[in-house]
Amino acid sequence: MYIGIDVGTSTVKAAAFDERGGALAVESRPVALDIRGGRVEQDMDEVYGAVVDVLAALTAGAGEPVELVGLTGQGDGVWLVDESGRPVRPAISWMDGRAHELVDRWQASGVFESVFRRTGSAMFPGCPGPVLAWLDRHEPKSLDAAATALYCKDMVFQRLTGVRATDVSDASMPFLDPRTRAYSPEVLDALGLAHRRELLAPVSDPVAVGELPTGTRIANGPYDLPACALGAGVTEPGDGLLIVGTCLASLVAACELDLTGEPAGLYISTDRPGRWLRAMPAMVGTAALDWVLNTTGVPHTEVDALLAGAPAGANGVRVQPYFAPSGERAPFVEPRLRAELTGVSLESTKADLIRATCEGIGFAARHCLEAAGLTGSLAICGGGTRSPAWMRLFADVLGRPLRIVEGEVGARGAVLAAAERYGVELDVASWTAPTAVLEPNPERSAFYARAYEEHLGRLASSRARARSERAVEEHQGGPRT
Template sequence: MTATAATTDTTAYVGIDVGTSAVKAAAFDAGGRTLAVESRPVGLDIKDGRVEQDMDEVYGAVVDVLAAVTAAVPGPVELIGLTGQGDGVWLVDDSGRPVRPAISWMDGRAHALVDAWQESGVLASVFRRNGGAMFPGSPGPVLAWLDRHEPASLDAAAAALTCKDMVFQRLTGTRATDVSDASMPFLDPRTRTYDDEVLQALGIAHRRGLLPPVSDPAATGELASGTRIASGPYDLAACALGAGVTAPGDGLLIVGTCLASLVATRELDLTGEPAGLYISTDRTGQWLRAMPAMVGTAALDWVLRTTGVQHTEVDALLDATPPGSHGVRVLPYFAPSGERAPFVEPRLRAELTGVSLESTTADLVRATCEGIGFAARHCLDAAGLSGSLAICGGGTRSPAWMRLFAEVLGRPLRIVEGEVGARGAVLASAERHGVELDTAAWTAPTAVVEPDPERSEFYAQAYEEHLERLAGSRARARAART
């Protein structure tokens, strides 16, 4: 590794990942080994389809974890990388303080707008311009909803930011976003600047002044302590960097609250069904074709809470019932804002079928995990996966679920454990600050899971049946809009 002259054997590199339900800071040594991790939970205010967060609570958690992880390492912190949840709207004043609670990416209040735009063709026209399929919690619909129903909040705001950009402004005083966070839905992926025609189509051109400047490459700064920091990319793209997914065709599956599928590409294809988005990267002409589904560990968490099962019991339950879960099937679309990838259907809801008095808790848990696996395959197919596949996120803590994913997807999985988003944030920051790190060592998988051929063959047929059930459910959701 080549770095600055101040680097020592005890030098640490810190990544901050501002997640939806927790804020984490992870410190690494020069070889990418984890030295310390600190985490603080943050709340979600969920009511009537609306999901909001307290910005001061989130920022306070960032300050706490950064102080704690810095105190836990033996030497100096060379630099900091910042990443965080994307989408939503975080309205701030000139000093970066909140104008109102943040509206989360999980929020569903703008679903009627999305329904109307879908029917009128606005969604499709925006997708044809920038490759971003809007959903209720993305900035376009949220800003349009606020403009119609809560204009005083927009009038009082100096900027409409995303999460990490709010944190970066509070830490450094600099207001900016990067090309990854700007990708949905206002950035032209070819010019890497805001597209005024998109703003016009959404009826919010008069609010353009709220959009932060796009820093390309990502903004850098210093903390009060003098430690260097860089902002971006946001969590999906940061995880791709942290998992070593940069070669065209290679993919990443993030099994977290959001089930995000990403495939690296040099091709910008704006045809086909409007879904997902193209995330611009810090390299011009390279994108991540992203399918960030609303499906994820939140679906399994709901099932576990409802059945009274602990997370520590999941592996045993998955091993207690065979593939196919004795006929129990789950369409795992539990999010109040429906689904956003690989299709947009705000009114889609979860379905449980095939249950009888003979069904067991193990059947229900396995059927849920299988349903999430089918959703992942749907997203990865739509994103154009052709190379190797890495997998990260909280779901990797379940070896049985990882075997199930490998079987459903029919391919080997490179397991990348730990704080992958924070790791990617450090790598991005190091590049911005001219600090060379051994990327291969930092992104090496912790294990590789091979699929069982017979089970993969079974799941290939089960996947086709899943798509048929999903088509019927989507048709019912569309009918509910009329």
Template sequence: MYVGIDVGTSMVKAAAFDASGREIAVESRPVALDIRDGFVEQDMDEVYAAVVDVLATLTSGSAGPAGPTGPAGPAGVELAGLTGQGDGVWLVDAQGRPVRSAISWMDGRAHELLDEWMASGVFASVFRRTGSAMFPGCPGPVLGWLDRHEPKVLDGAATALYCKDMVFQRLTGVRATDVSDASMPFLDPRTRAYDDESLALLGLTHRRGLLAPVSDPVAVGETRGPGLPTGTRIANGPYDLPACALGAGVTRPGDGLLIIGTCLASLVATDTLDLEAGEPAGLYISTDRQGQWLRAMPAMVGTAALDWVLRTTGVRHAEVDALLDQAPPGANGVQVLPYFAPSGERAPFVEPRLRAELTGVSLETTKGDLVRATCEGIAFAARHCLEAAGLTGDLAVCGGGTRSPAWMRLFADVLGRPLRVVEGEVGARGAVLAAAERYGVELDAASWTRPTAVVEPDAGRAEFYTVAYAKHLAHLAEARRRARGRAGTPG
């Protein structure tokens, strides 16, 4: 069997596949986020222990079935691929052990430093060199904040890794990252190497030694510890966004992927690199294929926004579809700008101080109106991101949000295009495909990435949402002006 490991923000998963790409079994474990006063951290030992646990359960034959095929069983592992959440800073010593808690991509502590860089022009200069629009939770601002406030911690660290790289080093002893993770924010996408000028602009030249070597193509190794059998071949694949693109079959220029998860990520495959046009936002993710990138708009908004509304209103996830069907398009005048993250928004624009807004509410407003308005707001954000990323071809959709048929219909209507729904563990699937390519193992990519459904838009509702989307953009523009006023930056 082939094993894909996806170290997510709130859930660690391992999935087993057969040679045809059929998902045999999945094992998952939740991992905690420590959220307080804009700080968002994770316990690295807890994350690694969850990885070992899911792998041991999956390969021992005690994992639950993914479908009618039954449990994975104790079959031999042909190879394994690793992916996981991107950004943040995971500081480790020479043995790959934690120096402090990991700082998550959701963290907001560096927003004042980012404000400085935006006001001084450093932010724009780095984007024009690397194609990466920084946000508070990406390694540039986080390392800058640590250099100011916890310099002794950095002095005692050997490497500032990304999440999957920490796991890979613990599993294999290999210290490395890949071009996709390194894309934010230090990699020059033209040379596929760290850009020293960008490090100098950020005042981090003296911390360059903390950056892991960039393995191009992805690093490989053999497991030496618990979880997988000793000697299992494993590849440290692309991080979760490009891994999902691989797992959904999005490789043709112009085609796109929408990931409806904790982060609402919009990706469009491209063979054109333009670092000068448009507002600095999102990033160009380098891929294992020379001359091909993913134009990415990974918005902070996502299912976490809907989860907050559900918790606040006491609505269960199982009730969402019924409530979406009850409330009409437009949610009876209720509008939601769904920017709930403590670090604001990062795509298709960067506003660290932007916050969510709920308008049009009255005593007649129902829970269904609130839920539908939130789902519409998230879908509008997706349209904004996909347009900015340059979508011209087919659109695939994956992530936890695809489990709601009513929300998928709403997305199709708001986006005004068919959705190729790809279910299952898409990131883990992509990690396996990346590992197979690296090891020269032939797998039928078309079979592995076949969509499970296609959702068509309704023409009438699509027309309605074209008008509503224009209103959303106007509301957002005003909210951004207020956010910049709070930051003391030009409007």
């Protein structure tokens, strides 16, 4: 038996697989997000306790020994721990927006672009660079008390094994030079963090390994985005993966670095030198739909029926799905961009609103995949795959076949990374086989191709307004209250 642990933003899961990748069992626990005034934090002890719980529950019912464990989890944010790996303060989530003024300042001064040209990482408020710089200015005592500024899975790995380490994928945002696979002193200098260099965990290349208290081998694999790419079999240049989860993440495998063009997204280093994932992780995916469902009082079980109850185009209702309090980070960075709902009248229905939201998320995904350079096949995974009607809508909006990969894809990727690290041979094709292949409807795809161009036009206007608001705030000397 092989176990993959996926420490997600709102749910911690552990999944057990047989040697051919067949799912045996899954255990999960919810974890809370503390969202207040643009700040998003998590209790590290709660997150770690959930990992211990799901692992214990899964192994307690196992009828055979565990061969090895792979670990993955949410990326970005800052998880400050002391020398023993215990929390110094609550973790600051990747969804946090408190550092948006720093990002604005770095965009205006050229620091933002210079970091991207060196590392391929377009910073956003919730990534470690801005968060650490904000803490250095506003909470220096927290940094003084910390031994390490970790990523989520690295915190869990240190608590489980005592090993202090990260990997090249997590370190990619924003400090790692993708050519040298080491931290860039120039980036630390540019962000004013050279004096905090010792807080960064050693980059283990290949991934770090250790043992659980039971003696079971564990590997600290790539974070959730590249782990999902491994679990979906996306490794050939040009092939892509769309993850419809809390975050709407678009990934395309690449064998070349292109640091030109608009700074956005990032290049994620993989365990294979010379291979990267060009990532465009938009801030919200299912989180946007969840907000609309909660606001309208519609349960998730009715989504498919409501999607069928409104035509393509949602009777003129349009949703720009930029709901994150920290704005958007891909395929562009605009911390002040917010969601917009237009075309609503007294005749509009809940079905129109739900369909418009799903269509808006589909347009955002298409924008990200085009910017990431998708030329090959496309796999899709995440919680959104549980809605067949939404998957059909995605195929039509994207205008291409979808390789649907269901189940705990991130946990699968974590196991495959652990197996490669330990030299355990597994049938990768069997582990990554799609559940189904969904073809687009040509007529609806043609309609959505036109609607997508209209979406880009509305988005350009929204971005212009956001930039104008930023300019006004800078002229007036600070953000509006």
